[in-house]
Amino acid sequence: MLPHAADDISRDGKSLILAYDHGIEHGPVDFEPNPDTADPERIFELATHEAVTSLAVQKGLAEAYYPDYEDEVNLLLKLNGTSNLWMGEPDSAVNCTPEYAAELGADAIGFTVYAGSNHEVEMAEEFREAQEGARERGMGVVMWSYPRGQGLRNDGSPDVISYGARLGLELGADVVKVKYPGSAEAMGDAVEMAGPADVVMSGGTMRDDEAFLRNVSNAIDAGATGIAVGRNVFQRDEPERILDALEAVIFEEVDPAEALAV
Ligand code: FBP
Known part of the structure; x- marks a missing residue:
C-alpha cells in the first residue's frame, strides 16, 4: 500500500467529510429547509462532532471561520467551484491555489473534475497543478469526480461512475468522491477501479433515514471508505442525530436499523 496522504482527514482509514460548498454550488436554496445553516458558524460547530473527519469549504469560509476551529476541525479546502447561475457546459473556476x-491550514485540497464536459481537458490540467501543489506541501487530494456534460446521456450509470473512480486514481487523487451507483455490487466495481485510492460516496438528498443509511452501509460493505455529505446532514432538523447514526454505520459497521435505534 502506498503512503496515504489523506490520513489527516480520516480515522482508522474511514472518512466522513462534511461538505459545505453548497453556498457556491447551489446557492441559498439549499439552506431553506433549515435556515440556521446559512450561518457558517453553525456548520463549523457541527464539524466538531466526532464523526466528522474533515470539513469541505471554499476559501472565503476558511478565511473567516477556520482560525477559531483549527484545533478541532480538519480542513479540506475546495480549490474550485461554480455557481448554479452558470448555464454553460460543466466547468469550475479555480479560485484558490494549493x-x-x-497557508490557511488545509489538511487536504478538494477539486471537482467534470470528465465528459467540453472543458475536461482544461479541468484535468488545472487538477494537475492542484494535485502537484498539494503533494509538495504534504496535503491530501480529494477529487469530486463527477462525469457530466452534453455528450453524457447518463452520468449516474454504474459504468460512468466506475470510470470516474478510475480517473481519480489515474490523475493522482488519494480520495475519489463519486455518486452512489445504486447497488453494493456497482460500488464494488467503482472501488476496484480506484485501486489504492479511497472511494467515498456523496450524500444527495434522500430523506428516508434507513434507506439512506442502508446505501451508506452497502457502500462500506463494498469497500468504500466513507461519505462526503452535505444536505443529508445539514438540511435535517437534528443534524447531530444523523451524524451519530452515520458514525455507527461507517466506523463501527453497525446495521442501519440498529444505528437509528440508539
Ligand atoms: P450533498 O451531500 O449535499 O449531495 O453534497 C455533496 C456535493 O458533492 C457537494 O460537495 C456539492 O456542493 C454538491 O454535492 C454538488 O452537487 P451537484 O453538482 O450534483 O448538484
Missing part, C-alpha cells in the same frame, strides 16, 4: 490552501 499554496494559499496550505
Whole structure:
C-alpha cells in the first residue's frame, strides 16, 4: 500500500467529510429547509462532532471561520467551484491555489473534475497543478469526480461512475468522491477501479433515514471508505442525530436499523 496522504482527514482509514460548498454550488436554496445553516458558524460547530473527519469549504469560509476551529476541525479546502447561475457546459473556476490552501491550514485540497464536459481537458490540467501543489506541501487530494456534460446521456450509470473512480486514481487523487451507483455490487466495481485510492460516496438528498443509511452501509460493505455529505446532514432538523447514526454505520459497521435505534 502506498503512503496515504489523506490520513489527516480520516480515522482508522474511514472518512466522513462534511461538505459545505453548497453556498457556491447551489446557492441559498439549499439552506431553506433549515435556515440556521446559512450561518457558517453553525456548520463549523457541527464539524466538531466526532464523526466528522474533515470539513469541505471554499476559501472565503476558511478565511473567516477556520482560525477559531483549527484545533478541532480538519480542513479540506475546495480549490474550485461554480455557481448554479452558470448555464454553460460543466466547468469550475479555480479560485484558490494549493499554496494559499496550505497557508490557511488545509489538511487536504478538494477539486471537482467534470470528465465528459467540453472543458475536461482544461479541468484535468488545472487538477494537475492542484494535485502537484498539494503533494509538495504534504496535503491530501480529494477529487469530486463527477462525469457530466452534453455528450453524457447518463452520468449516474454504474459504468460512468466506475470510470470516474478510475480517473481519480489515474490523475493522482488519494480520495475519489463519486455518486452512489445504486447497488453494493456497482460500488464494488467503482472501488476496484480506484485501486489504492479511497472511494467515498456523496450524500444527495434522500430523506428516508434507513434507506439512506442502508446505501451508506452497502457502500462500506463494498469497500468504500466513507461519505462526503452535505444536505443529508445539514438540511435535517437534528443534524447531530444523523451524524451519530452515520458514525455507527461507517466506523463501527453497525446495521442501519440498529444505528437509528440508539
Ligand atoms: P450533498 O451531500 O449535499 O449531495 O453534497 C455533496 C456535493 O458533492 C457537494 O460537495 C456539492 O456542493 C454538491 O454535492 C454538488 O452537487 P451537484 O453538482 O450534483 O448538484
